[in-house]
Amino acid sequence: MKIAVLPGDGIGPEIVAQAVKVLKALNLNLTMTEAPIGGAGYEAAGDPLPDATLQLAKDSDAVLLGAVGDWKYDKLERHLRPERGLLRIRKELNLFANLRPALLYPELAGASTLKPEIVSGLDLMIIRELTGDIYFGQPRGISTLENGEREGINTMRYNESEIKRIGRVAFDIAMKRNKKVCSVDKANVLETTELWRQVMIELSAEYPEVELSHMYVDNAAMQLIRAPKQFDVMVTGNIFGDILSDEASMLTGSIGMLPSASLDANNKGMYEPSHGSAPDIAGKDIANPLATILSAAMMLRYTFNDEANAVKIENACKKALAQGYRTADIATEGCNLVGCNAMGDAVVAA
Amino acid sequence: MKIAVLPGDGIGPEIVAQAVKVLKALNLNLTMTEAPIGGAGYEAAGDPLPDATLQLAKDSDAVLLGAVGDWKYDKLERHLRPERGLLRIRKELNLFANLRPALLYPELAGASTLKPEIVSGLDLMIIRELTGDIYFGQPRGISTLENGEREGINTMRYNESEIKRIGRVAFDIAMKRNKKVCSVDKANVLETTELWRQVMIELSAEYPEVELSHMYVDNAAMQLIRAPKQFDVMVTGNIFGDILSDEASMLTGSIGMLPSASLDANNKGMYEPSHGSAPDIAGKDIANPLATILSAAMMLRYTFNDEANAVKIENACKKALAQGYRTADIATEGCNLVGCNAMGDAVVAA
Numbered sequence: 001m002k003i004a005v006l007p008g009d010g011i012g013p014e015i016v017a018q019a020v021k022v023l024k025a026l027n028l029n030l031t032m033t034e035a036p037i038g039g040a041g042y043e044a045a046g047d048p049l050p051d052a053t054l055q056l057a058k059d060s061d062a063v064l065l066g067a068v069g070d071w072k073y074d075k076l077e078r079h080l081r082p083e084r085g086l087l088r089i090r091k092e093l094n095l096f097a098n099l100r101p102a103l104l105y106p107e108l109a110g111a112s113t114l115k116p117e118i119v120s121g122l123d124l125m126i127i128r129e130l131t132g133d134i135y136f137g138q139p140r141g142i143s144t145l146e147n148g149e150r151e152g153i154n155t156m157r158y159n160e161s162e163i164k165r166i167g168r169v170a171f172d173i174a175m176k177r178n179k180k181v182c183s184v185d186k187a188n189v190l191e192t193t194e195l196w197r198q199v200m201i202e203l204s205a206e207y208p209e210v211e212l213s214h215m216y217v218d219n220a221a222m223q224l225i226r227a228p229k230q231f232d233v234m235v236t237g238n239i240f241g242d243i244l245s246d247e248a249s250m251l252t253g254s255i256g257m258l259p260s261a262s263l264d265a266n267n268k269g270m271y272e273p274s275h276g277s278a279p280d281i282a283g284k285d286i287a288n289p290l291a292t293i294l295s296a297a298m299m300l301r302y303t304f305n306d307e308a309n310a311v312k313i314e315n316a317c318k319k320a321l322a323q324g325y326r327t328a329d330i331a332t333e334g335c336n337l338v339g340c341n342a343m344g345d346a347v348v349a350a
Numbered sequence: 351m352k353i354a355v356l357p358g359d360g361i362g363p364e365i366v367a368q369a370v371k372v373l374k375a376l377n378l379n380l381t382m383t384e385a386p387i388g389g390a391g392y393e394a395a396g397d398p399l400p401d402a403t404l405q406l407a408k409d410s411d412a413v414l415l416g417a418v419g420d421w422k423y424d425k426l427e428r429h430l431r432p433e434r435g436l437l438r439i440r441k442e443l444n445l446f447a448n449l450r451p452a453l454l455y456p457e458l459a460g461a462s463t464l465k466p467e468i469v470s471g472l473d474l475m476i477i478r479e480l481t482g483d484i485y486f487g488q489p490r491g492i493s494t495l496e497n498g499e500r501e502g503i504n505t506m507r508y509n510e511s512e513i514k515r516i517g518r519v520a521f522d523i524a525m526k527r528n529k530k531v532c533s534v535d536k537a538n539v540l541e542t543t544e545l546w547r548q549v550m551i552e553l554s555a556e557y558p559e560v561e562l563s564h565m566y567v568d569n570a571a572m573q574l575i576r577a578p579k580q581f582d583v584m585v586t587g588n589i590f591g592d593i594l595s596d597e598a599s600m601l602t603g604s605i606g607m608l609p610s611a612s613l614d615a616n617n618k619g620m621y622e623p624s625h626g627s628a629p630d631i632a633g634k635d636i637a638n639p640l641a642t643i644l645s646a647a648m649m650l651r652y653t654f655n656d657e658a659n660a661v662k663i664e665n666a667c668k669k670a671l672a673q674g675y676r677t678a679d680i681a682t683e684g685c686n687l688v689g690c691n692a693m694g695d696a697v698v699a700a
């Protein structure tokens with residue numbers, strides 16, 4: 001089982017090191033190879049996704065990613081910026097299914113800015129389409145009009161099979177959960193999402209046990225705040241999913257805890273924390289590695305079909321929390337405040 | 351001063367009647383004329399925006415709108431559905447600037463699903479561009495590809511002058527508030543919003559006193575939950591504004607309280623509650639008319655430049671709340687529960 005390990009920028013290297021440590025502690029037959037991406041890719045090879053990194057990722061069964069981005073690259077030309085590396089690897093590996101759980105750990109309920117009764121027990125899975133939509137649609141760009149003014153355009157675009165394959169992921173996952181899928185669109189305004197809704201309805205015929213509902217994206221943004229526990233699985237396009245999955249993760253108040261998976265059609269996947277590269281705290285050994293460690297658990301579950309070891313990691317994370325270990329972002333009075341590395345050790349020990 | 355009164359669908363007629371009552375009580379020199387829109391327009395003239403309604407709106411100085419939409423029109427062809435009337439009137443009247451305040455009334459702090467310390471004193475103004483972006487961009491539609499599959503496309507599109515004029519509205523309003531503008535975009539992915547960001551930066555040179563910041567839309571969706579009071583004025587495009595303004599309004603927990611204004615370049619405006627037509631409670635005299643009454647206050651402020659009477663209405667609404675009057679949506683134990691009509695009377699009395 002070959003894993004490409006791409007630490008990336010900011011806190012990426014420290015948090016990924018903890019996940020690697022946890023994976024090694026399981027004594028599985030894993031080959032892990034490191035390569036640079038994002039700003040680190042630019043530094044090493046003048047490219048946020050160096051050819052060698054892409055090749056390694058293609059040759060591997062799974063990718064473990066830290067995070068990309070740092071303000072110091074803000075001035076680079078668009079195609080050299082760290083996030084380009086991220087967008088390109090998603091597209092090159094055809095990782096169309098982004099799974100973003102929003103799960104509230106009982107120990108961390110207080111971290112939410114929402115009232116406990118609204119979020120306690122929250123366990124929601126957002127499935128975001130990741131290789132289509134306005135992120136990749138052509139035509140796009142900034143041009144100059146006849147009157148000398150600049151104009152920007154981008155194209156939202158989905159075809160039937162793209163919608164169907166992400167819908168299938170959502171329905172399949174719902175079958176293993178509470179059998180409810182809420183498809184989010186803006187079908188009252190955008191024809192692209194009118195097609196999205198039609199295809200979801202057609203597909204639902206194959207999943208008679210799953211209850212399919214539809215919600216406009218503006219309403220979904222409200223309902224996530226009003227009553228987030230009404231949702232089981234939410235499925236939506238790339239841009240709406242970008243917004244809603246971040247909103248949903250913030251409901252928990254502890255985005256340092258939330259993993260993510262991005263899968264292709266054969267369950268090859270890239271696994272990364274939902275949070276960013278946090279360059280302001282990089283290198284200080286204070287970052288929370290749990291989201292990355294939990295991403296490694298998702299890797300075992302989705303790519304290597306090893307539910308037992310996935311659960312083992314997840315339980316170890318919970319145990320470390322129950323034992324009072326906390327990094328600074330989730331610290332509370334009386335906790336056992338530890339750094340990034342020590343949190344990794346606590347999970348290994350647990 | 352001519353006002354077109356468009357009650358629309360669902361609870362529209364009842365809530366608009368209260369705002370009309372309040373305006374009449376002020377004894378101003380107003381001519382108010384009613385016309386159908388949305389489902390009501392379709393019933394009356396087979397068109398969600400009948401010609402006569404559009405003409406009346408064009409001939410008036412301001413439009414007071416209730417709400418449009420009812421499930422019973424869901425099966426109509428796209429161009430006949432109620433929301434088409436809304437989108438068309440925005441475009442026909444060139445109402446490019448949508449002002450959506452999210453204000454938490456101290457008496458209603460408990461209604462929020464967020465913790466009191468996070469939202470108490472919240473007073474945020476979202477400025478949403480309303481006549482451009484992917485809502486209106488061409489090309490758009492669903493077509494059949496060569497391989498027989500359907501494909502949907504929509505076009506996000508902004509030119510410089512569209513961005514500049516909405517930016518100006520945001521900066522001007524910030525000058526009367528706390529002099530902070532946060533411009534929301536997705537400049538790391540979408541070129542259209544890269545242009546948006548550039549134009550905002552250029553424009554900010556004319557407003558040296560205003561502090562301009564930029565935020566990606568996914569982060570904005572998080573920050574609204576994490577720490578909404580960090581914002582003063584937020585400005586963004588049509589689709590992001592649709593999502594974020596609904597999210598922000600739900601932070602207050604009482605969207606029955608939130609008005610909105612949609613202005614053209616000469617402060618002609620359409621005023622309507624931020625909430626929808628709620629057909630499930632229509633005709634029961636239980637809807638909350640305060641958002642519509644407060645929209646009438648915005649009308650006096652922005653179109654008729656009558657700050658004194660605007661404040662008079664706003665104070666009367668606050669007084670009615672302070673006196674304990676509550677409609678069902680904002681009721682709490684021990685309050686004076688009243689219907690829609692009685693709430694209108696309470697505001698008139700106050």
Ligand SMILES: CC(C)[C@H](C(=O)O)[C@@H](O)C(=O)O
Pocket residue numbers: 083086087242538539568
């Ligand atoms: C960094 C950015 C390009 C990326 C995205 O918009 O997809 C990020 O926000 C995410 O959600 O992974």
Ligand SMILES: CC(C)[C@H](C(=O)O)[C@@H](O)C(=O)O
Pocket residue numbers: 188189218433436437592
């Ligand atoms: C009804 C719909 C077309 C409309 C919109 O998306 O603009 C509504 O959500 C709004 O925000 O006024």
